[in-house]
Amino acid sequence: MTDPFDTLGVEPRFDLDLGALEQRHRDLSRALHPDRYAGAPAAERRLALGRAIEANDAMRVLRDPIRRAEALLQRAGVARGEEGEKKASPALLMEMMESREELAEAAKGRDPARIARLGSAMLAREQATLTAIQGAFAAAKNDAEQLQGVLALLSELRYIRRFLEEVSAIEEELADLK
Structure with a gap:
């Protein structure tokens, strides 16, 4: 392309x-x-x-911010995409697992307020991660070595997006039950 x-x-x-x-x-x-x-x-x-x-x-x-970041990384000669990204930190994986468990409990209990709170918290996290990505690009000024830090942020953003997709699916499912 x-x-x-x-x-x-x-x-x-x-x-x-x-x-x-x-x-x-x-x-x-x-x-x-x-x-x-x-x-x-x-x-x-x-x-x-x-x-x-x-x-x-x-x-x-x-x-799409993820694909836009990947295009910028490609321009700078940095490996991009999920294959090129560093593995997520154990702390992030643990945090996402705990958040998913909490979301599953809220879905099982059909608690739309709790689901909405979890979704809102993750939306705020998404915004903070996007701001961090923007800052990383600004600080790196197309230096391929410095742009490596963007890869970890993109990995985090992918986990956040998947969580938000789950929230949307659960909210739709609960709306269909009404």
Whole structure:
């Protein structure tokens, strides 16, 4: 895949203005829309369609903080993705296991208030982790060695996201029971 920052013509940074990113994507989508190329030769239509697909893929990457961080790491030459990340610390694993157990107890007891509290606490943790990732990128200034610290934060963010997905699934399940 091509570089998503280059594809959308935005500055490669973690703390993107998502509103400006959405606007840039809309403008590019309008410019590449198939209706604009209806009378063009087939090769030009295929090229525009390919660029539109790339723009949509780039938008999906940059909208998601984990994938955006991975794209920045790739640009800096740092191994990325779950395979390249360091293993989670035992403390984080223990904390997540305890949180999951508490969530399971709340789900079993059909306690929506407790589930909501657990979800809110994890949302706050997600925000703090995103802030830490942003700070790590700013401090590293594309130095591959310093960017290694982002990998541990991304691992933590993945655990947080999985927990929040579980909270959503449980909340949906409880709503369906009503």
